[in-house]
Amino acid sequence: MIELKPIGIIHTPFPEPKGMPSQPAAGVGVKATIEVFPEFRDGLSDLDGFSHIILLYHLHKSEGYKLRTVPFMDTVERGLFSTRAPKRPNPIGLSVVQLNKIEDGILHIQNIDIVDGTPLLDIKPYVPEFDQQPEIRTGWLEVARKTVSDRRSDERFEL
Amino acid sequence: MIELKPIGIIHTPFPEPKGMPSQPAAGVGVKATIEVFPEFRDGLSDLDGFSHIILLYHLHKSEGYKLRTVPFMDTVERGLFSTRAPKRPNPIGLSVVQLNKIEDGILHIQNIDIVDGTPLLDIKPYVPEFDQQPEIRTGWLEVARKTVSDRRSDERFEL
Numbered sequence: 001m002i003e004l005k006p007i008g009i010i011h012t013p014f015p016e017p018k019g020m021p022s023q024p025a026a027g028v029g030v031k032a033t034i035e036v037f038p039e040f041r042d043g044l045s046d047l048d049g050f051s052h053i054i055l056l057y058h059l060h061k062s063e064g065y066k067l068r069t070v071p072f073m074d075t076v077e078r079g080l081f082s083t084r085a086p087k088r089p090n091p092i093g094l095s096v097v098q099l100n101k102i103e104d105g106i107l108h109i110q111n112i113d114i115v116d117g118t119p120l121l122d123i124k125p126y127v128p129e130f131d132q133q134p135e136i137r138t139g140w141l142e143v144a145r146k147t148v149s150d151r152r153s154d155e156r157f158e159l
Numbered sequence: 160m161i162e163l164k165p166i167g168i169i170h171t172p173f174p175e176p177k178g179m180p181s182q183p184a185a186g187v188g189v190k191a192t193i194e195v196f197p198e199f200r201d202g203l204s205d206l207d208g209f210s211h212i213i214l215l216y217h218l219h220k221s222e223g224y225k226l227r228t229v230p231f232m233d234t235v236e237r238g239l240f241s242t243r244a245p246k247r248p249n250p251i252g253l254s255v256v257q258l259n260k261i262e263d264g265i266l267h268i269q270n271i272d273i274v275d276g277t278p279l280l281d282i283k284p285y286v287p288e289f290d291q292q293p294e295i296r297t298g299w300l301e302v303a304r305k306t307v308s309d310r311r312s313d314e315r316f317e318l
Contacts, residue, residue: 001162001163001164002162002163002164002165002217002278002280003160003161003162003163004160004161004162004163004249004251005160005161005248005249006161007248007249040226040240040248042226042227042238043226043227043238043239043240043248044238044240044241045227045237045238045241046237046238046241046298046299047238047240047241047298048298049241049296049297049298049299049301050241050296050297050298050300051292051294051295051296051297052292052295054253056215056249056251056253058161067199067201067202068201068202068204078204078205079201079202079203079204079205079206080202081199081202081203081206081281081282081283081284082203082204082205082206082208082209082284083284084283084284084286084289088281089164089166089199089202089281090163090164090166090215090280090281092163092215092251092280092281094213094215094253094283095289096289096290096291096292098292119161121161121249121251122240122247122248122249122251123240124240124243124253125240125241125242125243125297125298125300126292126295126297127243127297127300128295128297130243130254130255131255131290131291132255132290132291132292133210133211133255133257133285133291135210136210136211136285136287137208137209137210138208138209138210138284138285138286138287139205139206139207139208139209139284140205140208141209141284141286142208
C-alpha cells in the first residue's frame with residue numbers, strides 16, 4: 001500500500017463531473033485556481049517560468065472501477081487502460097494545463113477539465129522533450145479525437 | 160490519506176537510479192517490460208492500438224523530499240515543483256513511453272528512465288489533443304533541455 005496526502009486543492013467552475021469539458025483540450029479558456037497549502041509553497045519557486053504544467057490529482061468523485069468501459073467518446077466497450085475514464089484501480093487524474101501566473105501560493109491556470117474541490121497530489125513542469133512524441137497512433141480514438149474539442153462530458157464521465 | 164496499490168511491476172535494465180537515463184528522451188532505444196498483474200489484464204484490451212502510453216508509478220527508491228533542490232540539469236537550487244526530481248511529497252513518477260506490443264499481459268515498451276522493480280500504478284493512452292501543447296515556455300530548463308538527450312543521471316537522481 002502506498003499512502004498519499006493532498007498538497008493543495010483545485011478550485012474550478014465545475015461542481016460536478018456532469019457537464020464538464022471532457023479533457024483540457026475541450027476546456028480551452030476555462031479559468032481556475034489551485035491553492036497550494038502553505039507548507040508546500042516554497043516548492044513553487046521557478047515554476048512561473050513554465051507556460052504549461054502537469055497536474056496529478058485524486059479523482060475523489062470516482063468510486064470503484066470496471067476493467068472494461070464504454071468511453072465517453074465511443075459506443076463500444078474498451079479496455080479501461082486504453083481510456084481516460086476516471087474510475088480506475090488507482091484513481092489518479094492527469095491534466096496538462098496552461099499556467100497564467102502564481103500569486104501568494106495561488107496558481108492561476110487555464111484550460112481545465114477538473115471538478116471543484118479536487119485534491120492536488122503533485123505539480124510537474126511540462127517539458128516537450130519528455131512529454132511530447134512525434135508520430136503518434138491512437139487506436140480506437142483515431143476518429144473520435146478529431147472532434148474532441150466539441151464534446152462535453154455526459155453522465156458517464158468516462159472518456 | 161489516499162491509498163494506492165500496484166497494478167503491476169516495471170522490469171528494466173536499471174537496477175539503481177545511478178547511471179540511468181534522466182528522462183525518456185534520454186532513454187531512446189532502451190527496451191523494458193511491464194508485468195500487469197493477472198487480475199487487471201482485462202483492462203489492457205484496445206491498448207495495443209496506441210503507439211505511446213503514459214505510465215504512472217511509485218518512485219519507490221525515493222525517501223523524503225526537499226522543497227528546494229539542485230536539479231540534475233542545473234547548478235542552481237530550484238523549487239521542487241519546477242523540477243522532475245523524484246523526491247516529492249507524493250512520489251509519483253510519470254513517463255511517456257513507446258508501446259511496441261502486448262503479449263500475455265506483458266507490455267513491451269521502449270524509451271524509458273525507470274528503475275527495475277518499480278511498482279506500476281496506472282496506464283493511460285497518450286493522446287496528442289490532451290497531452291501536447293503548442294507554444295511552450297520552460298523557464299530554467301530552456302537552456303538545459305537542448306542537451307537533455309546527452310545526459311545521464313548522476314548520484315543525485317534529481318532532474
